[in-house]
Amino acid sequence: MPTAAEAGTVGDGLTLAAIPPPPVSQFDIGPLTLHVYALCILTGVIVAVAWSERRWAAMGGEKGTIMDLAVPAVILGLIGGRLYHVISDYQLYFGPGREPIQALYIWNGGLGIWGAVPLGALGVWLVARRRGLSMTKLSFAIAPTIPLAQAFGRWGNYFNQELFGRPTDLPWALEISTEAGRPAGYIEGFTTYHPTFLYESLWNIGLTVLLVWLGRRYTDALQGGRLFAVYVMGYCVGRFWIEYMRIDPANEILGLRLNNWTSVAVFLGALAYFVWAGRRLDRFSTRVVPYGHEAGTQVFDTDPASEGRSGARAEADAGPGAEESAAPSGTGPQEPGSGGAAPASAPEASDAADAPERPDGAEDAPAGPDGAEPAPDSGTGEDGTATGPAGHKREE
Secondary structure (H helix, E strand, C coil), X not given: CCCCCHHHHHHHCCCCCCECCCCCCXXXXXXXXXXXXXXXXXXXXXXXXXXXXXXXXXXXXXXXHHHHHHHHHHHHHHHHHHHHHHHHCHHHCCCCCCCHHHHHCHHHCCCCHHXXXXXXXXXXXXXXXXXXXXXXXXXXXXXXXXXXXXXXXCHHHHHHCCCCECECCCCCCEECCCCCCCCCCCCCCCCEECCHHHHHHXXXXXXXXXXXXXXXXXXXXCCCCHHHHHHHHHHHHHHHHHHHHECCCCCEECCEEHHHHHHHHHHHHHHHHHHHHHCCHHHCCCCCCCCCCCCCCCCECCCHHHCCCEHHHHHHHHCCCCCCCCCCCCCCCCCCCCCCCCCCCCCCCCCHHHCCCCCCCCCCCCCCCCCCCCCCCCEECCCCCEECCCCCCCCC
16 A cells, blocks of 8 residues: 555655644543544634634624624534535434434534524524524624634644545645554545645635625625625536545436535525615615614614614614615615724614603603704693794693
8 A cells, every 4th residue: 555655656646745644533521531633623713703703893793792603603504514415424423334423413514504503693693583683794803714714623623534526646645644544535555635625724724804895895785695695606616626626435327426516506596686686775674783772872763764763762662573774774784894883774664653641741852953852742832932953942
């Protein structure tokens, strides 16, 4: 069997050295066993959350929001990722001689991004909807951070010695060890293979850089979730050709691996959304602070339907179940790094009938342009003097 040093002679290739196999895949700290695969995923999550927080704050959002969203997103993402892996590779866990309980052993590897992202997004949506936050604004802040998290997570495949590509004698070939047993896809007579984990990690880093640049260069055009759609399409393109190189067992349809077909389907779905969203950019919510909160200063509702009540009062009347406003109040949020915080848009105002009654039974009058409390309605005082707006005698 050729060794890493001898691999250069196989097929008259160029390999003089190779990426060595991982020294360990797990280690013990007292009674606790830590798997490097899990640590790689955890590192990616921490980096993505920290960076998303910075981007969200630069858009005018409150600090700590992304951390709150990350808890359900990570939990549901792990569940979704594992479900996709188990369903798409069911033969590894079910059938004669298999142990179904191992479907729960997530630390042994096996997470499908195709299940992790949708369920993770569901976790974000559940919290965002309850707080009244714009999902499209959240997706703009989060989009570049996800491929960066994946770039870290892919190194878990290296430490598990899994999901490598075809045999190769290129200078950057990956050496696979069989000391702990033959990994899935290992071919007798070859020890060096394409490091597909490295290819995907580098692809994701490049995609991260591209998304950051696009977000700054085309901020307005990529609102409405379109930047996130670009991430999805970019990942699908890279995953398609990388998946085509892998030799680990997988279900196939018409000669292509299942994940290849998934890449095509998801790419087309993201492209359709990109086109659809581009025709209705002015109809998406732009709210970046929760209901009942304002970003630094009071924001007043100018919707005539709310009779001019301030944004805070309109939110309190509308309640957290109200729909998000499709138009922002003032200038929209700026791209991270621009240095400006954007005012939040107020939720849609409730009907005038919901306005609280004043002690004298009169309805609230429109607020002044400076945000002062609404002046009492014009009328006649007890002494016959006209009362009303500023400059007239007010009833004591």
